[in-house]
Amino acid sequence: MFHRNAPLTATGRLRLARCVVEDGWPLRRAAERFQVSHTTAARWAGRYRLHGTAGMQDCSSRPHHQPLRTPATVEQQVVRLRCEHRIGPVRLAARCDIAPSTAHRILRRHHLPALAATDRATSEPVRRYERTRPGELIHIDVKKLGRIPDGGGHKVLGRAVGSPNKDRRNGAGYACLHTALDDHSRLAYTEDLPDETAPTCAGFLTRATTWFAEQGITVERVLTDNAWAYTKNTWRQTCHDLGISPRWTRPWRPQTNGKVERFHRTLLDEWAYHRPYTSDAERQAVFPDWLDWYNYHRPHTGIGGHTPASRVTNLSGQHT
Structure with a gap:
């Protein structure tokens, strides 16, 4: 890399030096021809005599002797x-x-x-990976989200009045957000379900596979953590019936499923906690629009600022 104010690149320096060293040009004539000072012409000619073509590259400006450098x-x-x-x-x-x-x-x-770029357990640099085509690997995880009581929670009424998630009679409690995220495109499918039991998770997988098929994506593998529901025969049988190969993360290694974990963080920041809601129904009503914006319009920094739909063949063009 050359300095932005440098009048000559390596090619120009080489031409100047050859004019002086090989063709016998006077330094001032060469300097005038290449629009540099005669001292600059002398410097590159001298480097060419000593080091040849390799001497035309920039050298480090670090001094050879640094008496104040840290021991x-x-x-x-x-x-x-x-x-x-x-x-x-x-x-x-x-x-x-x-x-x-x-x-x-x-x-x-x-x-x-x-x-921030290292693994917490080993302090080694984080090794990032990405599958080469949509559907090759789908990440699945569940995020529990506190429901908003009718009339609003503590963000609307204040903590002295709003009692978050303690009284289940007025719509409080917890929602289980099940998400399936494509590893290559980051295309996401999410459902708000009442629990995370094995039958519920298996049913979600069936519907998610159907949704991805409608987008032109054939699910080949699915990656989950080692939660109870994903280790039962119900999950294994559902994967077998759908022709999907199940995969599990290593115990105590949520980083392996980090893409869907990061999606849930985005979901909380940009939808669930984006503004105060007066009821859980109000928050759920805006979720389809947010998910549509995420899949088709929101630039994703993990894939170079493109939208998830742009990585699926012709999907963004079909969307209206």
């Missing part, structure tokens, strides 16, 4: 503490008696990623 023992301590305790620059700076900016530079110098 190597301190850098080793910062790296060790980061790997052992998985803490950020501010806490590292307090332990090593250096500035947080210095700790940050040390981490970058040793190519240690930000904590």
Whole structure:
């Protein structure tokens, strides 16, 4: 990468240097021809004599001698503490008696990623994957969401009046949001169901498979966690009848099913808790429009700012 104000690229530098070294041009004539100073022409000609074509690339501007650089023992301590305790620059700076900016530079110098980009259990960089075609893998998970009592909950009435999810008589309690999310396209199908028992989960899978088929997606595999309903014969038999291969995440590893987990976070931020609702029915009434916007109109940062429907063949064109 060249500096934005550099008058010459590597190709231009090479042409200038060959004019001087191989063709015998005077430095001032070459400098005038390539619109640079004679000192610049002399520098590239000298590099060409010493290093040839390889010398036409930019060199690092880092000085050869840095007497004020952080000692190597301190850098080793910062790296060790980061790997052992998985803490950020501010806490590292307090332990090593250096500035947080210095700790940050040390981490970058040793190519240690930000904590948000590492696995919490192992501190290794997160390995991201994506299936190559729609339907190759469907993520399924359940998100429990507190229902809103008639008249509004604490966000409308205040915590002193609204008692969240304790009184089930006026529409309170919990809703179980079952979601099926395509790994490749991020296309999502969600239902609000009363529980997460094995028959309920199996019925949801059947309806989700039908919905994806209507979108032109054939479900091949389904990935779930190790919840009780997904380990029963009801789930296995339903997968067998639908021609789907069931998969399960490793125990205590929700990151494997992270795409649908992230969808549920988006769902809560942009729909469930987006504004105060006076009843659960009011909130449910706007959900179909939100899901339609998510699938067909909302740019998804995980797929380069495209919409989920744009990754399914001709689906976005068929949608009105």
